[in-house]
Amino acid sequence: MDDEPLDDEPLTPAQVETLARAAHARQTDKAGRPYAEHLAAVAEGVRRLGGDDEQIAAAWLHDAVEDEALSEEWLTAAALTPRTKAIVRAVTKHPGEPPEAYAHRILATPGALLVKRADLAHNADPARLAVLDEATRERLTAKYTRMRALLGLGPLPG
Secondary structure, rough: OOOOOOOOOOOOOHHEEEHHHHHHOOOOOOOOOOOHHHHHHHHHHHHHOOHHHHHHHHHHHHHOOOOOOOEEEEEEEEOOOHHHHHHHHHHHHOOOOOHHHHHHHHHOOOOOHHHHHHHHHHHHHHHHHHHHOHHHHHHHHHHHHHHHHHHHHHHHHH
């Protein structure tokens, strides 16, 4: 994204949505679907779970730095609240990071658990997993189950 001067006002969730959709425009998920569908589902999940505007904005951006759709430098300079930035950083996995360290960071960051809960719920959606090959489906189900346990969320619903 361009290095434009930032206003003092943080971006609205709608502005963040537009930005995230543009940043992930060429990306698809493991099933070949536009990645923005996942972002929208996570943002809607956060909204349904009672999340606030900062958490909804973070939901739209939850994979942006990890997937290199946007840079850490962009996030640092972005017109977002410090809490939204902290949530995005908390849910951004680092290469080689143990799942326990990742879960600890999420649990230590106010507002991040709700975003990760919505992300895991959509990732583990049976309809979404059903289109994947069996080995991938089993690997991802185990991964999501373990992360839910580390975060104290209990077993996968359904």
